[in-house]
Amino acid sequence: MLIAVVVAAAAWVGLTALREPTLPDFEASGDPLPLPAEGTFPQVSLEEFEGILVGLRGQPVVVNIWASWCAPCRTEMPLLQDAADTYAGRAVILGVASNDDPREAQKFLTDMGLTYPNVFDTTGAARVALGLTAYPTTYVFGADGAMRARVNGGISEQRLASLIEDALK
Numbered sequence: 618m619l620i621a622v623v624v625a626a627a628a629w630v631g632l633t634a635l636r637e638p639t640l641p642d643f644e645a646s647g648d649p650l651p652l653p654a655e656g657t658f659p660q661v662s663l664e665e666f667e668g669i670l671v672g673l674r675g676q677p678v679v680v681n682i683w684a685s686w687c688a689p690c691r692t693e694m695p696l697l698q699d700a701a702d703t704y705a706g707r708a709v710i711l712g713v714a715s716n717d718d719p720r721e722a723q724k725f726l727t728d729m730g731l732t733y734p735n736v737f738d739t740t741g742a743a744r745v746a747l748g749l750t751a752y753p754t755t756y757v758f759g760a761d762g763a764m765r766a767r768v769n770g771g772i773s774e775q776r777l778a779s780l781i782e783d784a785l786k
Contacts (some may be wrong), residue, residue: 623663633764640683641745641747645671647671649671650668653736656732659736659737661743664734666736669736676757677709678710678748679700679710679711679780680713680747681697681753681754681756682714682756683715683753684752686721687715690752691729692698693771695771696774707785708784709734710734711734712731712736713736713738713743714726714737714765715737716720716738717737738750740763754769761777765780765784
């Protein structure tokens with residue numbers, strides 16, 4: 618009997634770990650705003666962040682929340698840059714630094730040589746609205762603005778490409 622309980626518990630834990638995370642109840646609203654100009658790193662409020670997402674409707678958007686102190690963030694940033702280059706004109710990659718020092722975050726962007734748009738979540742309201750539970754976290758929005766996926770923790774090149782391709786359909 619004890620073995621059956623242990624096996625059942627292990628199966629439940631395994632299936633729970635593999636399950637896609639529940640998507641937060643988030644839908645961007647407000648007046649559309651443009652992406653930040655290349656080479657800039659503006660601090661944004663929740664309303665401005667949402668305005669950027671509204672302004673991007675019509676194409677898939679990948680939002681990656683990161684921090685300069687986050688080791689997995691360093692690992693996946695080149696993958697995000699490659700995706701930004703590969704899907705330019707068809708999908709947008711938007712980085713959001715949060716829970717960080719703005720100077721350290723800017724230095725991180727410069728050191729990594731990243732050129733895709735990034736903003737700084739001034740108050741942390743964007744990460745709260747998105748239900749962030751781990752750094753990094755990647756969110757994929759469809760062309761209609763609806764959130765389609767969330768990946769907690771680092772993302773692989775294959776998973777990122779698959780999510781973008783699905784959002785392009």
